[in-house]
Amino acid sequence: MIKNILIAFLLLINTSLFADDINLWKNSTLNKILNKGELRVALEPGYMPFEMKDKKGRIIGYDVDIAKAMAKAMGVKLKIEETAFDGIIAGLLTNKYDIIISGMTITQQRNLKINFSDPYIVVGQTILLNKKYENDIKKSKDLDNEKYTITAVLGQTGEIAARKFFKKAEVITFETESEAVSEVLNGRATAFVNDQPYNTVFMDGKGKGSLVHMDKPLTFEPLAFAFKKGDPDFENWLNNFLRQIKEDKVVNLHERLYNKWFVETKWLKKVQ
Template identity: 30%
Template sequence: GTLSEIKERGKLIIGTEPTFPPFEYVDKDNNIVGFDIDIAKKIAEELGVELEIVNLPFDSLIPAIMSDKIDLIIAGMTITKERAKVIDFSIPYFNANQSIVVRKGESFSPKSLNELVGKRVAVQLGTTGDLVVSDIKRIKITRFQKFTDAFLELQNKRVDAVVLDEAVARAYVKKFPKFEVSTVIDTGEKYGIGVKKENTELLEFVNKVISNLFKSPYDVLVEKWF
């Protein structure tokens, strides 16, 4: 919805896919929490409305915003040319790269995407990880809706590696030390919040909230008094 529709409704509805720690994941009390969720809370707070979080498969987020089921996509989503044809993105709020995760202590420890040729690789459907491996011929790709399922597949030795965003890979490896990051692939990605095209007022509002997040309390004081 537009800025005024959201205020009238008294609720901001964001869409996310919560198997992506520390950006969005389900905690032990079954709440969706994380870095992105705190940004969403901040936007709702600044708007003076409640926050509703809709849990969707990653590849359903863009269709959902286009059909007005959600107001914003906050899902560690990389700003890409293809996606920017159909939705608008906020200013970038996080830098990211892809990485390869394998079972720890085994001989297979690829240092480049090319070493995945002939191997079985799990990715999340529709992500940039999916794109980078799909670009290389003769990788056997299994595409999952949930990263939790991709890692289960790795644990059960039905795939040899999982390719995903580095910060998220680190979070999984920390939680499950049976996995390790074998290498980082420098893809130079930037995350943005997705907004429906032409929804300019909302986009500008979101940009304002993000740029304020980058300001130190000192910057805020200077801006207030000078």
């Protein structure tokens, strides 16, 4: 009798666990993507070379190519959702899209609201300085002075770093990288704080001869895919996708895309 009760109890537990697994999968973002046949990716074009618009208005960049590879691996169509960065997390939480692939840095504050995949690339904040200040500002700490004005993008980690390291300086924020760096180019601001890849690329183009790149990173910043909490199936798929594109030496996708957007500069002609 006791044996039969124990068997029935174990069967009940297993049935319950199986039902929980089914419900998890049913509610998983990954399952919904497969059923829709469409992957909705949120990004804000304007962060070279991760995402930007070319001369014809098309959104291109490193993150866009990653998103294309992701959709192809899922066997679904890709839909890019152009979104302002300061509202991009709110859009994810209200199901306007499935995932954020927009050069987003993993931070503890963001991680309270959303989950992140493993990092797909690591960057740091660096400084673009107006060339007329190069004799006065030799090290980043020299910028921490009330007579200087620093620009950054609203809500991005450049703003966080600027306010943390330069408490005495005036920090002004803008909606896009191009607006913020233009203030420095035009001499209305002293310096611009932003991610190292963007600053490196900018110096190879419009910044040449007008700005100085103080390229020692102020921060350590892993960038990752962002998705809603409570979704282990989607997280598992994303991390395995990353592992595959980084470790598969035959396809070599990760290295090819890195070289295309961070080493070569042919794409600059499409956006300038």
